Amino acid sequence: MKAGVLRRAGEPLHVEDVHLTAPGDGMVRVRIAASGVCHSDLSVQNGAIPQVTPAVLGHEGAGVVVEVGPRVTSLTTGDHVVVSWLAPCRICQFCLGGRVELCEHGIDHAFAEPYGTVNGEPVSCAFGAGTFAEETVVPEAAAVQIDSDFSLERAALIGCAVVTGVGAVVNTADVSPGETAAIVGCGGVGLAAVQGARLSGAALIIAVDRVAAKLEMAVANGATHTVDASLCDPVAAVRELTGGRGADHAIEVVGLSTTIAQTYGMTRRGGTVTVVGAGAFDDQVSIPALSVMVDAKRIQGCVYGGADPARDIPRMVDLSKVGALDLDLLITTRIRIEDVNDAFRAMLAGEVARSLIVFSDPLEEESHV
Ligand SMILES: [Zn+2]
Numbered sequence: 001m002k003a004g005v006l007r008r009a010g011e012p013l014h015v016e017d018v019h020l021t022a023p024g025d026g027m028v029r030v031r032i033a034a035s036g037v038c039h040s041d042l043s044v045q046n047g048a049i050p051q052v053t054p055a056v057l058g059h060e061g062a063g064v065v066v067e068v069g070p071r072v073t074s075l076t077t078g079d080h081v082v083v084s085w086l087a088p089c090r091i092c093q094f095c096l097g098g099r100v101e102l103c104e105h106g107i108d109h110a111f112a113e114p115y116g117t118v119n120g121e122p123v124s125c126a127f128g129a130g131t132f133a134e135e136t137v138v139p140e141a142a143a144v145q146i147d148s149d150f151s152l153e154r155a156a157l158i159g160c161a162v163v164t165g166v167g168a169v170v171n172t173a174d175v176s177p178g179e180t181a182a183i184v185g186c187g188g189v190g191l192a193a194v195q196g197a198r199l200s201g202a203a204l205i206i207a208v209d210r211v212a213a214k215l216e217m218a219v220a221n222g223a224t225h226t227v228d229a230s231l232c233d234p235v236a237a238v239r240e241l242t243g244g245r246g247a248d249h250a251i252e253v254v255g256l257s258t259t260i261a262q263t264y265g266m267t268r269r270g271g272t273v274t275v276v277g278a279g280a281f282d283d284q285v286s287i288p289a290l291s292v293m294v295d296a297k298r299i300q301g302c303v304y305g306g307a308d309p310a311r312d313i314p315r316m317v318d319l320s321k322v323g324a325l326d327l328d329l330l331i332t333t334r335i336r337i338e339d340v341n342d343a344f345r346a347m348l349a350g351e352v353a354r355s356l357i358v359f360s361d362p363l364e365e366e367s368h369v
């Protein structure tokens with residue numbers, strides 16, 4: 001089957017013929033209908049996130065279960081699923097404590113574990129998802145069943161961008177109706193966070209970015225105000241929009257020390273600073289030490305939207321069905337797997353919220369088998 005393979009960090013992906021290992025104990029094979037191209041894929045491609053190569057990239061997809069391995073109990077052939085890059089074990093201290101997103105074993109199957117071959121060589125899959133491919137093999141816990149009448153193309157984005165962005169606002173920041181929220185960075189995850197803020201009833205939703213086109217997208221997604229950080233000091237601008245106090249909640253979706261410090265600066269005393277962006281290991285954030293005590297802000301990291309995939313993925317589907325989330329607004333363009341490198345370029349240029357790689361309709365293909 002066709003897959004987008006990273007041969008070596010820093011090189012473009014190659015579309016190659018990958019042979020998957022048959023699903024083992026507790027594993028399922030999923031025919032992928034569509035996969036979003038997330039910034040973390042780019043981070044694996046350029047080496048910022050370490051990855052054993054060769055590897056199939058992609059971690060935000062949806063499709064149909066076509067084969068189940070031994071001891072799979074919750075899924076059967078034909079089930080529609082969203083692929084989650086986290087496969088919670090349900091028995092570790094974090095899972096038992098309700099912090100499923102921190103599961104000690106949630107990515108044991110990712111990054112290094114071989115799951116097939118390419119040209120006879122073992123191939124692993126980034127994030128344990130491998131959704132830049134016509135098919136993937138994932139643990140049962142990483143394939144979350146959704147209603148079969150829901151569009152698989154829209155569902156693909158739920159796997160990472162939507163759960164992460166909406167979850168950061170709803171689960172981690174816990175925005176209440178009438179509060180103010182600033183979202184720093186308006187890529188796919190940031191725009192999902194804007195929708196999350198709208199969903200939470202935030203009175204003021206301030207979108208911050210350096211690209212005018214993304215700020216326009218933010219308004220379409222529900223932002224009430226925009227700040228172009230390429231033209232002004234975003235901290236001063238957000239303070240001005242919030243009566244000089246700063247936002248009740250500020251959410252960083254970029255992953256740079258400078259934007260994290262700005263996000264801290266634009267948060268009011270006692271407010272929450274939620275960091276969603278994936279930064280680099282050697283990038284140190286600098287915050288005035290006195291302010292940490294005096295201003296009593298809560299700085300919190302947020303992995304995978306603080307979500308439990310089994311709880312939150314079907315919830316995002318339900319919210320989309322009633323129009324409370326609009327996933328179409330997050331899909332800028334539909335492409336084929338062969339154009340994945342151009343999707344990385346478009347992402348770096350700030351041209352897209354999400355490029356969606358669409359594979360052949362899995363149901364249509366199934367009927368031909
Ligand atoms: Zn992602």
Ligand SMILES: [Zn+2]
Nearest residue numbers: 089092095103
């Ligand atoms: Zn666990």
